[in-house]
Amino acid sequence: MRGMPLPISLLRWLRSRLLMGLLALLLPSVECASVQAASAAPPLSVTQVKPGVFVHIGALEDWAPSNGGDVANIGFVVGSRCVAVIDTGGTPAVGQALRDTIERTTSLPVCYVINTHAHPDHMLGNVAFSAGAPPPQFVASARFSATLAARESYYLNALQREFGMHLTRAQVIYPSIAVEHSLDLDLGDRILTLQAWPTAHTDNDLTVYDRRTRTLFASDLLFVQHLPALDGSLRGWVCAIAELKRLDVATVVPGHGPVSLDWPIVMDAQDEYLNGLLRDTRAAIQQHLTIQQAVDRIGIPSGSHWLLTERFQRRNVTAAYAELEWEDDDPKSPVGSSACPQQNFGTGSTS
Numbered sequence: 086m087r088g089m090p091l092p093i094s095l096l097r098w099l100r101s102r103l104l105m106g107l108l109a110l111l112l113p114s115v116e117c118a119s120v121q122a123a124s125a126a127p128p129l130s131v132t133q134v135k136p137g138v139f140v141h142i143g144a145l146e147d148w149a150p151s152n153g154g155d156v157a158n159i160g161f162v163v164g165s166r167c168v169a170v171i172d173t174g175g176t177p178a179v180g181q182a183l184r185d186t187i188e189r190t191t192s193l194p195v196c197y198v199i200n201t202h203a204h205p206d207h208m209l210g211n212v213a214f215s216a217g218a219p220p221p222q223f224v225a226s227a228r229f230s231a232t233l234a235a236r237e238s239y240y241l242n243a244l245q246r247e248f249g250m251h252l253t254r255a256q257v258i259y260p261s262i263a264v265e266h267s268l269d270l271d272l273g274d275r276i277l278t279l280q281a282w283p284t285a286h287t288d289n290d291l292t293v294y295d296r297r298t299r300t301l302f303a304s305d306l307l308f309v310q311h312l313p314a315l316d317g318s319l320r321g322w323v324c325a326i327a328e329l330k331r332l333d334v335a336t337v338v339p340g341h342g343p344v345s346l347d348w349p350i351v352m353d354a355q356d357e358y359l360n361g362l363l364r365d366t367r368a369a370i371q372q373h374l375t376i377q378q379a380v381d382r383i384g385i386p387s388g389s390h391w392l393l394t395e396r397f398q399r400r401n402v403t404a405a406y407a408e409l410e411w412e413d414d415d416p417k418s419p420v421g422s423s424a425c426p427q428q429n430f431g432t433g434s435t436s
């Protein structure tokens with residue numbers, strides 16, 4: 086990963102903390118919740134990976150109080166007119182810390198907050214951006230809202246139970262712009278192309294591509310070092326990877342793991358893992374193994390170096406089995422780009 090860490094002005098940070106502490110005493114509502122939560126969080130470190138493209142790398146751990154919920158890669162892109170935020174982190178405090186960092190970096194307003202999918206580690210910081218003047222527009226896949234609505238109670242309970250943070254339903258911020266296929270956002274002399282994907286890592290994955298620097302925020306369509314976590318469609322994800330590999334990318338920001346310039350080779354480990362999971366699960370089903378037997382037998386290939394395997398491997402096999410158990414296709418047919426529906430990435434059409 087290249088680039089310069091941002092200089093942090095301790096004095097300005099302390100002053101902003103003091104101001105926010107006073108605000109917390111005065112304001113009882115949304116601002117108060119995010120400000121209180123923020124007081125526990127240190128400033129968020131970001132790296133400028135390309136001119137105007139800033140990334141914060143989350144811990145390679147599960148979403149937990151021990152890391153403050155700061156486990157997803159999040160970032161922002163600065164145009165000549167305004168700023169786009171790409172994911173807001175796993176708690177309101179992480180979101181507030183990101184907002185603080187943006188305000189120290191540029192005086193331009195945040196005009197868009199983009200959510201790459203409705204997993205809590207990527208979007209529970211949204212509330213920190215909801216009180217801008219004017220507030221930004223929130224953008225996500227057209228399928229994001231339904232998925233978030235189905236899980237909202239669980240997320241809020243987990244936040245309360247595990248992090249001791251209270252968030253009301255009104256503070257779970259939903260998108261005002263829904264992307265059905267693709268959408269270009271103009272930040273001023275800088276176009277971001279957003280692409281909503283068929284079900285892959287989740288049913289509402291969205292990638293963000295900065296045309297000026299050919300930087301792709303792949304989000305959780307790409308895991309590096311962290312074992313991929315399946316919550317959508319294994320076959321769909323394999324297809325999405327085949328499609329992604331065709332893109333003209335200079336720098337890729339995965340959802341978890343370090344930024345890479347090694348495109349598309351950086352996709353290979355995940356590609357191998359997911360294709361192996363597909364092959365092994367199909368074989369288990371053909372051998373009439375039960376789901377429990379499949380979960381017990383299908384392990385991580387020896388020689389691979391994935392982290393968090395204890396947390397995610399059994400879950401992945403369970404999800405893969407449930408998906409593949411009733412598939413109509415000839416199980417021996419290869420899954421490659423030829424078997425995948427065609428995407429039209431980067432056409433720039435608005436929908």
Ligand SMILES: [Zn+2]
Nearest residue numbers: 202204305340
């Ligand atoms: Zn995710």
